[in-house]
Amino acid sequence: xxxxxxxxxxxxxxRTLSTPSITxxxxxxxxxxxxxxxxxxxxxxxxxxxxxxxxINGEWIKEGEVxxxxxxxxxxxxxxxxxxxxxxxxxxxESSEIAYKSWSTLPPHHRARHLYSIARNLQxxxxxxxxxxxxxxxxxxxxxxxxxxxxxxxxxxYHAGWAQVLNEEMPNYSSLGVVSQIIPWNFxxxxxxxxxxxxxxxxxxVILKPAPNTRLSAFLFADILKESGLPGGVVNVVSxxxxxxxxxxxxxxxxxxxxxxxxxxxxxLQKETAGRGIKLSLELGGKSPVIVYDSADLDGAxxxxxxGIFYNQGQVCxxxxxxLVQENIYEKFIExxxxxxxxxxxxxxxxxxxxxxxxxxxxxxxxxxxxVEIGREEGxxxxxxxxxxxxxxxxxxxxxxxxxxxxxxxxxxxxxVLVAQTFRTPTEAIKLANNSKYGLSAGVWTEQLGLALExxxxxxxxxxxxxxHNNFDAAAGFGGYKESGFGREGGKEGLYEYxxxxxKSRGQKTVSDQIIARSDNWGKETLAPLPSSPTSSSxxxxxxxxxxxxxxxxxxxxPDGNYVLPIMSHDGETLLGQVGAGNRKDVRDAVQAAxxxxxxxxxxxxxxxxxxxxxxxxxxxIRKEEFAKRLDAMTGCGEDEGMKEVEESISRLFTYASYADxxxxxxxxxxxxxxxxxxxxxxxxIGMVCDDGERPLLSFISMxxxxxxxxxxxxxxxxxxxxxxxxxxxxxxxxxxxxGGVLNIVTGESAVIAKTLAEHQHIDGVxxxxxxxxxxxxxxxAAGNMKRTFVCSEGRDWMVKQQGEGEExxxxxxxxxxxxxxxxESMSGAGAAY
Ligand code: NAP
Ligand code: MG
Numbered sequence: 001x002x003x004x005x006x007x008x009x010x011x012x013x014x015r016t017l018s019t020p021s022i023t024x025x026x027x028x029x030x031x032x033x034x035x036x037x038x039x040x041x042x043x044x045x046x047x048x049x050x051x052x053x054x055x056i057n058g059e060w061i062k063e064g065e066v067x068x069x070x071x072x073x074x075x076x077x078x079x080x081x082x083x084x085x086x087x088x089x090x091x092x093x094e095s096s097e098i099a100y101k102s103w104s105t106l107p108p109h110h111r112a113r114h115l116y117s118i119a120r121n122l123q124x125x126x127x128x129x130x131x132x133x134x135x136x137x138x139x140x141x142x143x144x145x146x147x148x149x150x151x152x153x154x155x156x157x158y159h160a161g162w163a164q165v166l167n168e169e170m171p172n173y174s175s176l177g178v179v180s181q182i183i184p185w186n187f188x189x190x191x192x193x194x195x196x197x198x199x200x201x202x203x204x205x206v207i208l209k210p211a212p213n214t215r216l217s218a219f220l221f222a223d224i225l226k227e228s229g230l231p232g233g234v235v236n237v238v239s240x241x242x243x244x245x246x247x248x249x250x251x252x253x254x255x256x257x258x259x260x261x262x263x264x265x266x267x268x269l270q271k272e273t274a275g276r277g278i279k280l281s282l283e284l285g286g287k288s289p290v291i292v293y294d295s296a297d298l299d300g301a302x303x304x305x306x307x308g309i310f311y312n313q314g315q316v317c318x319x320x321x322x323x324l325v326q327e328n329i330y331e332k333f334i335e336x337x338x339x340x341x342x343x344x345x346x347x348x349x350x351x352x353x354x355x356x357x358x359x360x361x362x363x364x365x366x367x368x369x370x371x372v373e374i375g376r377e378e379g380x381x382x383x384x385x386x387x388x389x390x391x392x393x394x395x396x397x398x399x400x401x402x403x404x405x406x407x408x409x410x411x412x413x414x415x416x417v418l419v420a421q422t423f424r425t426p427t428e429a430i431k432l433a434n435n436s437k438y439g440l441s442a443g444v445w446t447e448q449l450g451l452a453l454e455x456x457x458x459x460x461x462x463x464x465x466x467x468x469h470n471n472f473d474a475a476a477g478f479g480g481y482k483e484s485g486f487g488r489e490g491g492k493e494g495l496y497e498y499x500x501x502x503x504k505s506r507g508q509k510t511v512s513d514q515i516i517a518r519s520d521n522w523g524k525e526t527l528a529p530l531p532s533s534p535t536s537s538s539x540x541x542x543x544x545x546x547x548x549x550x551x552x553x554x555x556x557x558x559p560d561g562n563y564v565l566p567i568m569s570h571d572g573e574t575l576l577g578q579v580g581a582g583n584r585k586d587v588r589d590a591v592q593a594a595x596x597x598x599x600x601x602x603x604x605x606x607x608x609x610x611x612x613x614x615x616x617x618x619x620x621x622i623r624k625e626e627f628a629k630r631l632d633a634m635t636g637c638g639e640d641e642g643m644k645e646v647e648e649s650i651s652r653l654f655t656y657a658s659y660a661d662x663x664x665x666x667x668x669x670x671x672x673x674x675x676x677x678x679x680x681x682x683x684x685x686i687g688m689v690c691d692d693g694e695r696p697l698l699s700f701i702s703m704x705x706x707x708x709x710x711x712x713x714x715x716x717x718x719x720x721x722x723x724x725x726x727x728x729x730x731x732x733x734x735x736x737x738x739x740g741g742v743l744n745i746v747t748g749e750s751a752v753i754a755k756t757l758a759e760h761q762h763i764d765g766v767x768x769x770x771x772x773x774x775x776x777x778x779x780x781x782a783a784g785n786m787k788r789t790f791v792c793s794e795g796r797d798w799m800v801k802q803q804g805e806g807e808e809x810x811x812x813x814x815x816x817x818x819x820x821x822x823x824x825e826s827m828s829g830a831g832a833a834y
Contacts, residue, residue, distance in 0.1 A: 031345070032353075033353070034352040034353050035348070035350050035351055035352070036130075036131060036134070036141045036350040036351075036352060037131075038131050038135060038350060040127070040128055040131065041128060041131040041132050041135060044128060044132070044223075045079045045216075048060075048079070048219075050079045051066065051079065051080045051081070051082065052069075052079060052080070052081045052082070052215065052216075053081065053082040053084065053239060054082070054084040054088050054092065054236070054237065054238045054239050054240075055219070055222035055235075055236060055237040055238075056088060056092045056095055056236045056238070057091070057092075057099075057232040057233045057236070058230075058231070058232025059232070060222075061084070061088060061091075062082045063082055063084065063085060064082040064083045064084050064085045064088075064240075065082065065083045066080045066081070066082055066083075067080065067081055067083055067212070068080055069081055069215060069216060070213065070361070071135050071136065071138070072137065072138030072349070072358040072359065072361060072391075072392045073135070073138050073350070073357060073358045074348070074391065075391060075392070078135055078136060079216065081215055081239050082239065083239060083240055083241055083244075084238050084239050086240070086243060086244060086247055088238060088240070089207075089238060089240065089244060089247050089248065089251070092207050092236040092238050093178060093207065093251060093253050093254070095232065095233035095236060096178040096206070096207055096233055096234075096236055097178055097253060098233055099205045099231060099232065099233030099234045100175075100177055100204070103200075103203060103204075103231065103234050104174075104175045104177075104203040104204070104205075105203075106203075108163055108164055108165070108166055108167055109164060111163040111164075111200070111201065111203065112160045112161070112163040112201075114160075114163075114200070114229070114230055114234075115156050115157075115163055115197065116156075116160040117228040117229060117230075118156045118160075118224070118225065119156035119157045119160060121224045121227050121228045122149070122152060122156060122221075122224060123153050125224055126145075126149045126150070127145075129144075129149050129152075129189060129220060130144040130145040130148075130149050131350070132216050132217050132220050133148060133149070133188060133189050134350055134357075135216070135349065135350070136188070136216040136217065137185065137186075137188060137214050137349075137360065138349050138358030138360060138392065139312050139313070139357055139358075140354055140357045141349060141350050141351075141352060142352055143312060144189075147190075148187060148189055148190045149189065151193070151472060151473075151474070152189050152192070153193075154473065154474045154671070155193040155194060155197040155198075155474040155490070156193060156197050157474075158474035158475060158490075159198055159200070159201035159474070160201070162198070162201045162202070162492075162495060163200075163201040163202075166201070166203075166495075169492075170495065172501055172502055173496075173499040173500065173501060173502065174203070174499065174500060175202050175203030175204045175498065175499060175500075176202075176256045176498060176499065176500055176506070177204060177205075177254075177255030177256070177506055178204070178205050178206075178207065178253060178254055178255055179206050179207070179254070179255060179256045179257075179258060179498065180207050180248040180249060180254045180256070180258070181195040181196065181199070181206055181207070181208045181209070181257075181258045181259075182209050182245055182248065182249075182257070182258070182259045182260075182261065183195060183208070183209070183210055183211060183260050183261075184211050184260050185211035185212075185213050185214040185360050186312060186315040186316060186317070186360070186414075187312070187316075188211065188214040188215075188218065189218075189221065191260050192208060192210070192217070192218055192221060194260075194478075194489045194490065195208070195258050195489070196208065196235060198489070198494050198495055198497070198498050199258070199498050200234065200235070201495075201498075202495055202498040202499050204255070204256070204498055205233060205234050205235070206234070206235045207236045207237075207238060207254075208235065208236070208237050208238070209237075209238050209239075209240065209244060209248060210237065210239070212241065213360060213361060214360070219237065219239075221237075222235070222237050246272075249269060249272050250272060252276075252509045252510045253509070254278060254509070255278055255506055255507070255509075256278055256279040256280070256497075256498065257269060257273055257279070257281075258280075258281045258487075258497070259280075259281070259282050259283070260283040260284075260317070261284065262284065262285060263284040263412075263483050263484075263485075263786070266282040266284040266483075266485055266786065267783045267784075267786060268783075269282065270282070270779065270780075270782065270783035270786065271779075271780050271783045274511070274775070274776050274777075274778075274779035274783070275511040275515070275773070275775045275776025275777070275780070275791075275793075276507060276508065276509050276510060276511055276776075277505075277506075277507025277508050277509060277772075277775070277794075278507050278509055279497065279498075279500070280487075281479075281485070281486065281487025281497045282486055282487065282786075283317065283478070283479055283484075283485050283487070283489060284438075284440075284483065284484050284485040284786075285317055285412040285438060285440070285484060286317050286318050286319070286321075286412060286438045286439075286440030286441060286480065287321055287322055287409075287410065287436050288308075288318055288319060288320050288438070288440055288441040288442050289320070289323075289324050289433040289436070289443070289459070290304075290305055290320035290322065290323050290324065290442070290443040290444075290445070290469065291324045291423075291429045291430075291433060291442070291444045291455060291459075292305075292323070292324065292325045292326065292329070292333060292445045293326050293426070293429070293444070293445060293446040293448070293451060294326040294329045295446040295447050295448045295451065296445035296446050296467075297445070297447060297467070298332070298333055298336060299336065300445070300467060301333070301445040302333070302337055302340050303340075304320075304443065304445065304468055304469045305320060305323065305337065305418070305443075305469070306337070306340050306341070306344070307469055307470060308320030308443060308469030308470055309323075309416065309417075309418045310344065310355065310356055310396050311470060313356050313357065313358070313415065313416050314413070314416035314417060315359065315360060315364070315414050315415065316470070317412075318441040318463060318470065319414075320418075320441075320442075320443050320469050321412070321418060321419060322419055322421070322433075322436075323337075323418055323419065323420040323421070324420075324421055324422070324423050324429055324432055325420060325421075326422070326423060326429070327422045327423065327424050330422045334398075334400060334420060337398060337418075337420075338383055338385075338398065341383070341385060341386070341396050341398060342385045344356060344386055345386070346386055346387070346388045346389070346393055346395060346396075347389060356386075356416060357393075358391065359393065360392075361392060362392060364392075364414065364415065365392055365393075365394055365415075367413075367414070367415070368394055368413055368414070368415035368416075368417060369394075371408060371411070371413045371417065372397060372399070374406070374407055374408060375399045375406070375408050375419075378402065378408075379401070380400065380401050380402040380406070381399065381401045382397060382398075382399055383398040383399075383400070384398075394415055396418075397415075397416055397417045398418050398420065399417060399418065399419045400420045402419055402420075402421065404421065404432065404435065406419075409421065410437070412438070426451060426454065426455060429455065430455060430458045430459060433455075433459045434458075434459060434460050436482075437482060437483045437785075438480065438482060438484045439460045439461045439462065439481030439482035439483075439484050440461055440462060440479075440480035440481075440484035440485075441461050441462065441463040441464070441465070441480075442459045442461045442463075442464055443464075443465045443466075443468065443469045444456055444459075444465070444466055444467075445467055446467075452466045452467070452821070453466075453819075456817075456819045457681075457819075460481050461481055461484075461817070462477070462478065462479045462480045462484065462488070462816065462817055462818065463478055463479075463817070463818050463820070464817060464818070464819045465820045466819065466820060466821045466822065467821075468820060468822055471670075471672055471676075471820045472490075473490070473668075473670035473672060474491075474670075475490065475491055475668045475669050475670045475671075475676075476491045476670050476676045476678065476818045476820075477489065477491035477493040477494050477678065477816050478818070479494075479816075481815055482764075482786065483785065483786045485786065486786070486788045488816055491678065493678065493816045496811060501802070501808060503802055503803060504794070505794060508772065508793075511772060512772075515772065515776055516776075519776070519780065522751060522755065522773065523751040523754060523755025523756075523777060524752070524755075525583055525584070525752050526749070546577055547564060547577065547578045547579070547580070548577065548579055548580070548723075548724070548727035548728075548730065548747070549580055550580055550582060550586055550590070550745060551730050551733070551743070551744060551745040552586070552589050552590045552593050552741075552746070553589075553593035553597075553740045553741045553744065554593075554734075554739065554740020554741060555740065557586070557589070559580030559581060559582055559583070559586055559747075560582075560583055560585035560586050560589075561581060561583045561585070561586075563580070563581040563583075564578040564579065564580055564581060565578065565579050565580075565581050565720075565748060565749075566578050567579060567634070567722070567723060569633050569634065569636075570633070570634060570635055571636065574633075576633055576634060576724060577724055577727075579723045579724070579727060579747040580747050580748065581747075581748040581749065582717070582746035582747055582748035582749075582753055583748070584752075584756045586748070587687075587715065587746055587753055587756040587757060587760070588756070588760070590715040590745075591685065591687070591715055591744075591760050591762055591763060592762075593740070593741040594713035594714065594715050594741055594742075595685055595713070595762050596741050597713045597739055597740065597741025597742045598682070598684055598685050598741075598742075601708075601711055601713055601742050602681070602682040602684075602711035602712070603711075604711070606661035606664070607660070609660045609708070609709050609711065610658070610660030610661060610709065611657075611737075612737050613653055613656060613657035613660065613705060613709050614653070614654070614657045615736040615737060616653055616732060616733065616736040616738065617650045617653035617654055617657065619732045619735050619736050620646070620649065620650055620653070620729070620732050621650050623732065624643065624646045624647070624650070626728070627646045627725065627728060628642035628643040628645070628646050629642065630642070630724055630725060630728055631645055631646070631696070631697060634696065634721075634722040635722060637694060644799070645695055645698050645799070646697065648698055648798075648799055649697050649698050649701040652698065652701050652702055652705060652804070652805055653701060655705075655805055656705035656706050656709045656805075656809075657705075657709060659706070659709060659710075659810055663710065663810050663814070664679065664680055665677060665679040665680045665816070666678055668818065672820060673824065674820065674821050674823040674824075675820075675821045675823065676819070676820050676821075677819050678816050678817065678819075679816070679817045679818075679819060680710070680814035680815070680816060681814060681815045681817050682710055682711035682712045682813070682814065682815070683707075683712055683764045683813060683814065683815050684713075684763075684764035684765070685712065685713050685714070685763050685764055686707050686712045686714050686715075686763070686764065686765045686766070686767060686813070687714075687715045687716075687754075687757030687758070687760065687766045687767070688703050688704065688707070688714060688715070688716040688717065688757075688766070688768075689716075689717045689750050689754045689757070689766075689767070689769065689770060689774070689778075690703060690716065690717060690718050690719045690750075690769060691770055691792075691795070691796075692719050692720055692721045692750070692770070693719070693795065693796075693798070695798040695799065696719040696721075696722035696725040696726070697725035697726070698798040699719065699769070699796075699798050699804075700716070700718050700719070700726045700729075702798055702804045702805055702809070703716065703767060703769070703809075704716055706805075706809035706810050706812075706813045707812075707813045708738075708742060709813075710814055712765075712813055713741060713742050713743075713744075714742070714743050714744065715744045715746060715757060715763070716743070716744070716745055716746070717745075717746055717747070717748065717750055718745060718747060720748070720750040723747045726745055726747075727745065727747060729745075730745075750774070751774065751777075754766075754768055754770075754774060754777070754778050755777065755778075755781065758778045758779075758781035758782045758784075758787070758789075759781045759784055761784070761785050763787060764787060764788065765787055765789065765790065765812070766782050766787050766788075766789050766790070766791075767789070767790040767791070767812065768789070768790075768791045768792075769791070769792045769796070770793065771793055772793045774791075774793070775791040775792070775793045778791055779791060788812075790812040
């Protein structure tokens with residue numbers, strides 16, 4: 001467990017700082033220099049002749065143009081790297097593919113032994129790793145030594161354990177194949193560990209690309225892999241440029257892309273991987289709020305806040321960069337923050353006495369300067385008191401008197417800049433906290449347990465710290481909601497990112513040029529065809545018209561466009577009914593209704609949600625003959641098969657009604673002094689498009705039931721070809737106490753509805769079951785606001801339990817939030833070091 005109470009000022013001393021006499025005593029104290037010796041690091045660089053290359057199949061390959069590796073602390077050149085040409089990627093992938101055959105089939109214990117050996121060797125070289133990382137990135141040696149390295153080691157131990165027990169714990173899952181991993185510069189070694197450890201543990205092989213300005217710890221790691229006896233090709237490190245990064249994503253031999261970095265690149269990757277059937281996990285930016293209530297231990301909060309924003313010079317995706325303080329303590333609290341900031345020292349990274357060191361490079365410094373300049377122009381107050389050495393340094397900064405709409409409040413600065421605002425009530429605090437396109441993490445400070453928990457459960461973010469900040473451990477997942485990305489790293493929840501259900505294929509991995517070319521026209525509304533010949537009844541009179549409407553907000557609504565689609569019997573002879581052709585307006589109405597219902601529904605007791613689902617099952621059961629006949633009429637399956645489908649649908653409703661109160665989360669066994677709990681929260685509003693297969697009722701139920709029971713609101717397009725199985729459910733729903741707006745049904749052309757759902761800003765996830773073209777277009781368009789997607793183009797046999805129900809659907813219906821709650825008499829800032 002990493003607790004970032006590592007700023008050089010010991011906290012007991014700090015706690016007494018409020019008395020002026022001790023403050024002056026403290027400020028008169030001076031620090032002597034205490035530099036870390038870097039000679040071992042320099043000798044390691046020399047052992048490579050000062051030049052690195054790509055690490056492929058266990059060998060160093062030095063080809064391509066040479067670039068400098070710079071030390072941000074003083075701008076000196078540490079070493080050089082050959083930029084691997086693209087041809088080397090080919091070799092890397094080939095070796096990964098070959099290695100995958102044996103690595104993925106190793107006995108679990110053997111894989112565990114390899115990961116264990118890596119952990120042991122990392123530990124052995126921890127000092128060298130710390131110095132290399134500090135030199136290459138510019139971060140304070142103390143932070144790397146006490147934080148990054150220990151946590152990286154912990155990830156390998158933790159995942160060695162998973163490798164050992166994987167077959168028992170996850171028997172239905174298998175590895176993916178070759179994984180591309182692209183990491184940023186802010187935590188080069190740690191991000192490497194977060195990515196490589198779970199990938200290897202689950203049987204995948206890896207091609208890793210470190211960020212261009214921080215490659216050295218990845219190279220040292222490669223040396224350590226050799227020493228650890230890892231077979232060649234299991235991990236390849238490529239040292240290429242942006243073209244290399246693009247190729248690592250577009251290559252059709254890649255089974256998964258894992259990325260940490262900026263939201264813009266994340267969106268780009270979501271589009272690039274769309275429709276290919278490969279996995280993608282994104283850990284992106286944040287603008288994490290820190291809420292300080294008047295009931296907080298204010299000194300503890302100051303300490304946590306300072307660590308939360310100034311750690312690693314603020315170049316942290318989960319930095320607590322948005323301070324929200326209760327109005328009645330605002331002045332007092334800000335005074336304390338300023339006083340604490342004035343004691344921070346900025347200096348060279350190897351100096352053990354400093355709190356903050358160098359930024360990564362001049363580009364980053366300029367970016368931060370520009371943001372602060374915006375603040376000044378907008379009339380905000382900028383507090384900066386710390387002296388900085390010349391070069392790539394920036395002082396700890398506090399910005400007050402700033403509007404919610406300011407770019408300083410909304411955008412990620414990625415530097416040591418804290419922006420403060422006030423609130424009056426908890427409701428307002430939560431509203432402000434959630435007023436962000438990001439949702440990575442948040443902190444809440446109060447001594448009132450109830451208030452802390454209510455806030456933690458109401459803020460939409462993947463990681464919540466109560467009276468603390470920046471607690472991490474391999475046993476708890478890390479990752480975000482909204483535009484902070486999707487997928488988790490760490491914990492059991494992180495393993496799914498590197499595994500697939502055994503029955504699934506490895507994906508087709510490519511999308512045809514034709515599909516891409518016609519993408520702009522996909523999902524455009526076409527004029528609905530004219531109605532076909534009228535239905536006649538046995539009396540010879542025209543039958544009483546039964547044209548089901550849409551089901552929106554718990555009521556039946558006529559389609560906005562007033563067009564209908566005929567639904568014919570399976571032999572094409574009889575018109576069974578006409579359904580409304582839903583257009584964009586219908587979908588938007590449905591999304592609005594769903595958003596209105598989502599909050600209340602998500603907060604209902606699980607018991608209540610399960611009762612409603614059981615009730616739907618009961619009411620469906622009363623009318624099962626009617627449904628079986630309808631299925632036969634539409635699909636021609638025969639009434640017996642129709643009855644089997646209805647019975648299976650009832651059973652499926654029972655399954656998910658059962659899971660309403662059995663999938664809430666767990667206590668994570670972290671090294672934290674306190675409780676870390678993972679909570680499976682609803683995703684929010686999920687848009688769904690059902691397939692056109694021969695099981696229209698069962699596929700519909702299999703999709704909506706898990707989502708609803710886990711507290712989401714749904715907008716669903718039933719099968720385009722056989723929609724009547726869903727529209728016949730309206731009465732069942734009306735008699736089952738399901739609140740209006742929780743389930744909204746829009747009939748019509750699948751592509752039209754899917755497009756609108758994928759592009760809608762107020763939808764949090766989209767599920768699409770259909771063809772490759774649909775999957776491609778849905779995933780590409782979902783990148784707009786980075787919706788989670790769950791798509792399937794390979795068809796499912798919904799009658800087979802393994803394919804049609806279970807954990808996969810529950811996971812897709814949930815966001816995992818990890819809440820960290822310290823314990824002890826003084827709750828604030830508890831933690832343990834590795
Ligand atoms: P970035 O552009 O997202 O780069 C991160 C990684 O992605 C690097 O390894 C980069 O390598 C690679 N990359 C860039 N473009 C790519 C593409 N088209 N396809 C595949 N990979 C690509 O981040 P940055 O430029 O270093 O920093 C910019 C901003 O991103 C920061 O100011 C900060 O706001 C944010 N950021 C966030 C995090 C985080 O942890 N969430 C981390 C770092 C930065 P190449 O340059 O070689 O392509
Ligand atoms: Mg560097």
